[in-house]
Amino acid sequence: MATYKKKYKPEGKKAEQQVEEMDSTTAEVFNTLDETASKSEQWIEKNSKALFGGLLAVVVVFLVFLGYNKYIVAPNELEASNELAFPRKYFDEAATAGSGIDSLLNLGLEGADGNYGFLDIAEAYSGTNAGNLANYYAGISYLQMKQYDKGIAYLGKFDSDNAVLNAVALGAIGDAFSDIDQQGDALEYYEKAANVEHNEFTTPLFLFKAGQTAMLLKEYDKAVAMFSEISEKYTTSEQGRDIDKFINAAKYAKN
Structure with a gap:
């Protein structure tokens, strides 16, 4: 490789010596770069099969991921959502029924006439949004x-991106613990x-509810904080x- 040459004439031996040192240093730098590039090329050539195999593996994983979402996840989501309609009907009826609520709720939980209930959907479609929602119901x-x-147990399995629904599920667990x-x-x-x-x-x-429960536990400072x-x-x-x-009332009880 050609070395870098100065375009001016050096004045005196000292200046000439400095130029020669600069030329020598420059040459060393370019030679080092040449050696590094050469080693890199040799390494790539030596490992080209492994590199190509790694790249191919990444591409395959990406395509499998796309295919999985398109041909498995999406159809499962749709199927699970359709299955959820049957038990939801009994759940909604139970909310307005004057009597026989338990029988309606059982139909929603267990299913009937070959249709899945919430329990079946939660198990069979556990990786879907509808399966997750079945845990809530x-x-x-x-x-x-x-x-x-x-x-x-079932509410503990439920987790939603909907903050309000998530809060309601956690609050319902609180109600259950309060009842027992x-x-x-x-x-x-x-x-x-x-x-x-x-919100x-x-x-x-x-x-x-937290304030009222704190009052029952005689944690009056916490009750005051919640109510305040x-x-x-x-x-x-x-x-x-x-x-x-x-x-x-909480302040009075505290004193």
């Missing part, structure tokens, strides 16, 4: 039937539900209308 159904352990007189656990879940997302509906509702947050931030909510009397 199953959990609420069991709570309405006062089968609290099962209700808590596990107030410490109830308070924990009410607090979780209140903090999922701050005018779920936050004051579960802050209020409603007073400061959610005065227009249903819970905020008479919240001052609850704050005063």
Whole structure:
């Protein structure tokens, strides 16, 4: 490789020596670059099969991922969503029925006439949104039937990107623990539900339940804090209308 030449004439031996040193250094740099490039080329040539195989593997994984989503995940999501319509009908009927609620809820849970219920859908389509939602319906159904352990178990499997629905599920677990007189656990879940997302509906509702539960546990400072947050931030909510009397009651109990 040609070395870099100066375009000016050096003056004196010292200057000439400096130029020669610069030329020598430049040559060394370019020679080093040549050697590095040559080694890189040799390495690539030597490992070309492995590199190509690695690239091919990445492409194959990407194509498999696209195919899996298109031909397996999407059809499963649609199928699971269609299956959910049958038990949902009985769940909705139970919400407005004056009697026979348990039988309707059981039909929703177990299914009938060859149709899946919530339990089947939750198991058979566990990786789908509809399968996840089936856990929620199953959990609420069991709570309405006062089968609290099962209700808590199914609601514990539910996880949604919908913050309000997530809060309601956590709050329902809190209700279940409260009903079986596990107030410490109830308070924990009410607090979780209140903090999922701050909004005018779920936050004051579960802050209020948390405050009431804290009163039962004689955690009066926490009760004051919960009720005060409603007073400061959610005065227009249903819970905020008479919240001052609850704050005063908690302060009185504390003293």
